[in-house]
Amino acid sequence: MKMPASGKEQTIVFLIKVSGYSTIVFVVLILFFLLRSGAAALVEVPLSNLFGTLWYPIEEYYGLLPLIAGSIIVTIAATLIAVPVGVLTAIFIAEIAPPSARNTLKPLVEVLGGVPSVVLGFLGILFYSNLVREALYLPTGLTALTGATLLALISIPPIVSISEDALDAVPRSYRDAALALGATQWQTIWRVTLPAARSGVLTASMLGIGRTIGETMVVLMVTGNAPVMPTGLGALFSPVRTMTATIAAEMGEVASGSTHYHVLFFIGIVLFLISLLINLTASAFIFRQRKRSERILS
Amino acid sequence: MKLYIALLAAVLSIQLTSCSSGANPGNSQSPSSQNQSTIVNTGSDTMVNLALAWAEQYQTKNPDVSISVSGGGSGTGIASLINGTSDLANASRKMKAEEYDQAAQNGQEPVEFIVARDAIAIIVNPSNPIDQLSLQQVSDIYSGKYNNWSELGGEDRPIVRVSRETNSGTHVYFLEQVLRMGEKGNKTLFSPDTLLLPSSQGITSEVRDNPNAIGYDGLGYVIPEVKVIAVSKGGQGPYILPSVDSVNDSLYPIARDLYIYSAGQPDADIQEYLDWIISPEGQTIVKDNGFVPISAQ
Secondary structure (H helix, E strand, O other): OOOOOOHHHHHHHHHHHHHHHHHHHHHHHHHHHHHHHHOHHHHHOOHHHHOOOOEEHHHOEEOOHHHHHHHHHHHHHHHHHHHHHHHHHHHHHHHHOOHHHHHHHHHHHHHHHHOOHHHHHHHHHHHHHHHHHHHHOOOOOOOHHHHHHHHHHHHHHHHHHHHHHHHHOOOHHHHHHHHHOOOOHHHHHHHHHHHHOHHHHHHHHHHHHHHHHHOOHHHHHHOEOOOOOOOOHHHHHOOEOOHHHHHHHHHOOOOOOOHHHHHHHHHHHHHHHHHHHHHHHHHHHHHHHHHHHHHHHO | OHHHHHHHHHHHHHHHHHHHOOOOOOOOOOOOOOOOEEEEEEEOOOOHHHHHHHHHHHHHHOOOEEEEEEEEOHHHHHHHHHOOOOOEEEEOOOOOHHHHHHHHHOOOOOEEEEEEEEEEEEEEOOOOOOOEEEHHHHHHHHHOOOOEHHHHOOOOOEOEEEEEOOOOHHHHHHHHHHHOOOOOOOOOOOOOOOEEEOOHHHHHHHHHHOOOEEEEEEHHHOOOOOEEOEEEOOOOOOOEOOOHHHHHOOOOOOEEEEEEEEOOOOOHHHHHHHHHHHOHHHHHHHHHOOOEOOOOO
């Protein structure tokens, strides 16, 4: 039996609709603003300069490649650390740890997630960068690796939290069935539970990567900010300058409407496109997985 | 850190100012407070602590004047002077010709006052055996010609170059007067692997902890845990350490004037403030903040 919608209910439905659509409106507005302020860079700066390898804005060298490469190096390294550690921690918490350990571990991970990044950056510049320099015999401790490990610390908590929820949502009967068939605990986790929770774990990893590429404060403080064009694996152990750090460091004092200002917004567009690409890849992947599993189940 | 405190103080002082609603240029509807006058002072981050110290002391002496100080950088200060939002602009560099042109278009004729001097110290880790360098050597280190301290008679260690970010007036001064040795048309750039750190604090802590590092910073920001290098202008010496005396005698080669610009000939209240800044009392504050007074009384 359907009740006629009261005025109160209509208001609530309306409010929910507004908040749902507002997210889309905000994204479109942000994109519009970025394009309006940044697109001029394409006209004002020759493409050979814009996609060159020298970034020195006060002499009008606007080469973005070292900045893009810097962001990519730091993000990949942080992801390679954070995803395995985060997913394994989630497996431990959800599947292996006894309830008492589980009840301490999960809140502790969430506390780690609550540490402000500027605090991590401060500890990084005072202590951790010296440790890195002395342990690896590097000329300086302000390197991509230093930034990547601290960024991994920042992105591990959301990865653990979401992966753990996904693992927790896998029905008990899946595990019971696997164990009843004679699988060991490890086989159950690796072959049954983890694949069943795959889309949640993948979402967690993508959120972690998104967090990493957009993080500013830590990289500004500990990566040295030298716009060097990376040449090989050694780049991980040398200073880098990321896109986010560049915007943060230079936006404060740039004259509004100048070429430099437009180029900084153009970096914002590039950053936006990279995040968009990551999210699209992730959702395409999740969608494909779901269709396949639906096919198998039907 | 210092800067954040200074900015906080600046924000507070702006709020106080707006409460007392004085006769600042954009706000003339204050019939009640005839004697109250407000001076808006923006500009150089290098000078913001100094400007706050001046304003604080001056306001306790003259309660009917209120001065609001904020940072943002020399360029920002000059821009707000030109568009009329501030009365005085602090600048750690001279105004550029384009900026004078813009001011002229707005019918202004900015007047320059030299209010203090600042030496830029070259600093290394205390374990580095090198005590002195020529200006040419410092330039060659930062441009990437030298990459190992042994090339300069030091230990066999890589050189790690540390600099302020490109938006800093200090960075621009260092580029023009040290890296390019003050030569027009010299297009030398910082070596791309130079670490660009966002704060003075970042520079001093890297130089303090890293035996490979070389950095530069205003004399007021130098901490005892780093070693200051003696610098000579020519190749032969004499090598001079930065100090109040060596700057005043024009012996130390990397010293600059710090300026305050006013929008035109200053009115009586502002003129009085500027006179006080140049007076022995104002210049004592300069010395307390680690800068060099303009005349050695």
